[in-house]
Amino acid sequence: MQVKELYLEKAGLVWPAFLVYNEADVCYGICVLITNPQERQECMLQLNEQECWQMSTGLTRIMTASVEDFRHIVFEVLSEIAPFDCGVSYVVKNNPNQKDCLEPLAHPQAKFVPTVTEIFRAAELAHKSSAYTSMEWQNKSFIFRDSDMFSEEFLSNTEIGRMIHDEWGMSYACKIFLVHNDLLLGKFWLLRQEESGNFQEKELFRLRLLEPLVTRKMYEFHPQNDKGRYAKKVLTERFGLTDRERQITGLICRGMTNQQIADKLFCAETTVKKHISSIAKKMNVSNRTEIFHCCLMENAVQSFI
Structure with missing residues (x-):
């Protein structure tokens, strides 16, 4: 196995990467963003051929x-490289004095799938702890x-710790906080039951590569x-x-129906219709199609999570 370095350019960004070749000089995978030589060597010691291939296909899907x-x-790829029994995610809105966890999502194929209400409550309880919020x-x-x-004492004495353990039945957690340009974009919580064991160093290493x-x-x-x-x-x-x-307006631009938006x-769908009528009136247009066209002309088409 040998490694050839290259740089990938996409959307104006240059990403350090390396191609992984087998003995027949056939490229079978790409691992990216390992800029430190020592870390790069560590990666090659820790990842075998199958794992390199798994990482590269996962990155392509993402x-x-x-x-x-x-x-x-992302959940599907994470479940392959660091299996978990429960996965939840938030999109974070950055305000001057606080971070709001929005758009709760649970991985539907996990063993335990909390409800939207439970995921919101988990974020609320986590925010009661200054140790969590400081992160x-x-x-x-x-x-x-x-x-x-x-x-262990801290985890068992906080409301969020008790909820995760007592109500959700989880004993171990790995948290992923995604930050770019000083914005906390989102979080992924990967949780495991007692019998699954804690997350291993190699799993954390692979998560950090992604x-x-x-x-x-x-x-x-x-x-x-x-x-x-x-x-x-x-x-x-x-x-x-x-x-x-x-x-x-953003959801209209993504092509969602009134019921999907609701x-x-x-x-309620009737609430969505009232909002759309108000939007159309403010934009001086007549329908959803014209709302989208107006956003398109103003370069304000939104395609966001």
């Missing part, structure tokens, strides 16, 4: 995912096991990226849309 499928595919203000992504950061590309892709879909901030400015200042109206926002 980088080609649509906005609708992105987090589902949300890091200026770079990081991946950690709860067992490395907190004592993290940079997952982060960059999530930034592409995050509502607070450069494109999202511009769209917000146009829709707010030019048309006077409220936050909820901007959100619905399901996503946990509201």
